Amino acid sequence: DGGITQSPKYLFRKEGQNVTLSCEQNLNHDAMYWYRQDPGQGLRLIYYSQIVNDFQKGDIAEGYSVSREKKESFPLTVTSAQKNPTAFYLCASSIPVLNQPQHFGDGTRLSIL
Amino acid sequence: AQSVAQPEDQVNVAEGNPLTVKCTYSVSGNPYLFWYVQYPNRGLQFLLKYITGDNLVKGSYGFEAEFNKSQTSFHLKKPSALVSDSALYFCAVRDSYSGAGSYQLTFGKGTKLSVIP
Numbered sequence: 127d128g129g130i131t132q133s134p135k136y137l138f139r140k141e142g143q144n145v146t147l148s149c150e151q152n153l154n155h156d157a158m159y160w161y162r163q164d165p166g167q168g169l170r171l172i173y174y175s176q177i178v179n180d181f182q183k184g185d186i187a188e189g190y191s192v193s194r195e196k197k198e199s200f201p202l203t204v205t206s207a208q209k210n211p212t213a214f215y216l217c218a219s220s221i222p223v224l225n226q227p228q229h230f231g232d233g234t235r236l237s238i239l
Numbered sequence: 240a241q242s243v244a245q246p247e248d249q250v251n252v253a254e255g256n257p258l259t260v261k262c263t264y265s266v267s268g269n270p271y272l273f274w275y276v277q278y279p280n281r282g283l284q285f286l287l288k289y290i291t292g293d294n295l296v297k298g299s300y301g302f303e304a305e306f307n308k309s310q311t312s313f314h315l316k317k318p319s320a321l322v323s324d325s326a327l328y329f330c331a332v333r334d335s336y337s338g339a340g341s342y343q344l345t346f347g348k349g350t351k352l353s354v355i356p
Contacts, residue, residue: 130282157342166248168329168348169283176342184343216282222342224333225290227273230282 128153130231132217137236139204139211147202147234149217155229157222158200162186163214163233172215175200176222204236212238241266241334245347252320253355260315260328260350268336272313273344274304277327289313300324320354327351 130151139145151158157176161169171184175194189208194200200219204211214235218228242265252258264270271290275283287298294306304315315328328351331344 132282159343166348169346171343174343214280218283220342224335224342225271225288226342227285227288228344229285230275232282233280235280 130217130219130229132215132231132234134234135232137234138239139236140239142206144203144205145236147204147215147217147236149200149202149231150198151200151217151219151229151231152198153219153229154197155219155221156197157220158194159218159220159228160184160190160192160200160202161216161218163216169216172202211236241270241332241345243330243332243345243347245328245330245350247350248348249351249353251353251355254322255319258317258320258324258352258354260330260352262313262315262330262347263311264313264330264332265311266332266334266336268334270311270313271333271335272304272306273331273333274298274302274313274315275329275331277329277349283329286315320352322354322356325352325354 133148159174160172170186173192175181191203216233217231220228244263273288274286277283289296289306297303327349329349330347
């Protein structure tokens with residue numbers, strides 16, 4: 127079955143440490159997205175990519191970085207510059223057409239030790 | 240610019256009763272509207288979308304949504320609620336006047352639906 131796989135499901139970060147969240151899709155979608163979800167705040171866009179080797183900042187990109195070297199993969203690095211990284215992180219993908227929905231993975235919950 | 244509002248943080252409904260989860264939107268062009276459901280510690284699941292045409296859209300699990308252009312609303316409905324419908328529901332919008340090549344969705348803050356047995 128096609129879908130989006132996020133790993134790990136739970137992740138713990140120490141002070142001053144960078145961590146990388148994995149997102150892989152086998153839906154053959156060109157566009158991929160990273161969102162941060164905090165209670166009561168809905169989803170906020172961190173980064174998005176509409177094609178391989180290209181990505182754009184979203185609304186809250188500070189303290190995060192991404193790469194898009196392969197169509198199937200869009201890893202997110204939470205750097206030590208992100209002072210409040212505790213959140214639920216969601217990866218999504220879509221066909222880049224206006225009337226198409228985004229499809230989501232099951233998320234990674236990041237906590238600070 | 241595109242925006243979406245879900246005016247209710249929480250909706251409680253008795254099992255078997257009809258349910259409505261409200262959503263209003265603002266766009267510059269024509270709206271593309273979506274509803275998603277999220278269960279605890281899971282990702283968002285797509286329920287239904289409005290693109291154009293019939294104002295009543297039918298989706299997964301017996302849900303439907305009514306598009307009202309004059310009220311800029313897209314409320315989610317179900318004739319008879321189930322306990323298993325208890326979850327977090329998100330409305331999302333995309334503007335047909337989005338910047339070139341931009342396919343971003345803007346999400347509401349979510350409404351927690353509790354169906355009481």
